[in-house]
Amino acid sequence: MLAFEVTVNGKRRYVAGHVDEQSVQLILWGSHGTAGLTTFVAVPNDSPAGLATLSYEPARLAIGDELKIRIVDVEAADAPVQRNDGEGGYQIAIEGSTND
Secondary structure, eight states: OEEEEEEETTEEEEEEOOTTOSEEEEEEEEETTEEEEEEEEEEEOSSTTSEEEEEOOOEEEOTTOOEEEEEEEOSOOOOOSEEEOSSOEEEOOOSSOSOO
């Protein structure tokens, strides 16, 4: 499946994606000397909007940081940290991390 591998300053943060994805979006923002990266995946859901979003741990970035985003083909992506199905968001408990 198509996924995004996100690396900050040479350290792999996560591979974002989902087998049932409708879209994978990375939002890079910056304001007044600070910057960040937010990543989420939209997947089908029974909510009124028909979609839920799976979010990955946001990355805070600073001047001089190096951000690398690589499009990859993987069997499975890393687990997201939050899910929002239109009724509100909730944290996802993760037994072990796969992104070390």
